[in-house]
Amino acid sequence: IAGITQAPTSQILAAGRRMTLRCTQDMRHNAMYWYRQDLGLGLRLIHYSNTAGTTGKGEVPDGYSVSRANTDDFPLTLASAVPSQTSVYFCASSDRGDAGELFFGEGSRLTVL
Amino acid sequence: GQNIDQPTEMTATEGAIVQINCTYQTSGFNGLFWYQQHAGEAPTFLSYNVLDGLEEKGRFSSFLSRSKGYSYLLLKELQMKDSASYLCAVRDSNYQLIWGAGTKLIIKP
DSSP: OOSEEEEOSEEEEOTTOOEEEEEEESSOOSEEEEEEEOTTSOOEEEEEESSTTOOEEOSSOTTEEEOOSSSSBOOEEESSOOGGGOEEEEEEEESSTTOOSOEEOOOEEEEEO | OOEEEOOSEEEEETTSOEEEEEEEEOSSOSOEEEEEEOTTSOOEEEEEEOSSEEEEETTEEEEEETTTTEEEEEEOSOOGGGOEEEEEEEEOTTSOEEEOOOEEEEEEO
16 A cells, blocks of 8 residues: 655755655545644645646745646655755645545655754 | 634543534635544544534544534544544635644543
8 A cells, every 4th residue: 555655754954955855646646735734833735736737836835846747746845945944744635626535645854954 | 814723732531532622714614624643644534524513433523513613523432542633624715724733632541
C-alpha cells in the first residue's frame, strides 16, 4: 500500500538555500494540496492543484512554488528558504477538486537555520 | 474572518466517553470534517457531516448543528490508542478547508 509518498522525511538546511519537497501519489487522484502545520495553528494551505496542469494559491503561498506536470507528482519548492518556513509540510490528495476527504502523506519536517 | 475553535487539550479515562467540541464561523458552509492525527503522523479522515444531526461510525460519532455553527466528536469506550489530536475542518463557500488547531486528547489508564 503506497498512497502518498513524501520525501525527504526530515531536512535541515541553511537560510537562503533552495529546497524541493517531493510528493507522489498512486491513487490517480485529481486534486493535490500542500499544507504546513505549525504548533498551535491549524493546517494552512500553501498551494493546491485541482487537476494536472493547473495550480492555485492557498492561504500562505509566499515564498513557495509548485508545479503539476502530471497526475502523480506535486513538488513544492522553496526558492530561498527563511527560518519562518521551519514547519512540518504535508502533501494531500483527494479524488475531487472540492476538498472532499483528503489522504495525507507522512509529512516532511523542515528546519531552516 | 473565518475561525474554527476547539479546546487545546482534553484528558479522559480509558473506557470512558469524551466529547470534543468545535465551533465555527466561516464564509459559507459546505460540510464539516473530523480527522485524527497521532503524534508525528499524518491526519486520517474520521467523519463528514453536511446535514444537521448525528453520524455514527462504530465507537465514534459526529454531530452537526449548522444553525449554531457547532459540531462535536463523541468517542465511546476509549482506548489508549485513541490518544491523538483531533482536527475539525470546515469547507467554506469556495470549497476551501478551514482547519482548527486541533484538540490533543490524553487517555489515562
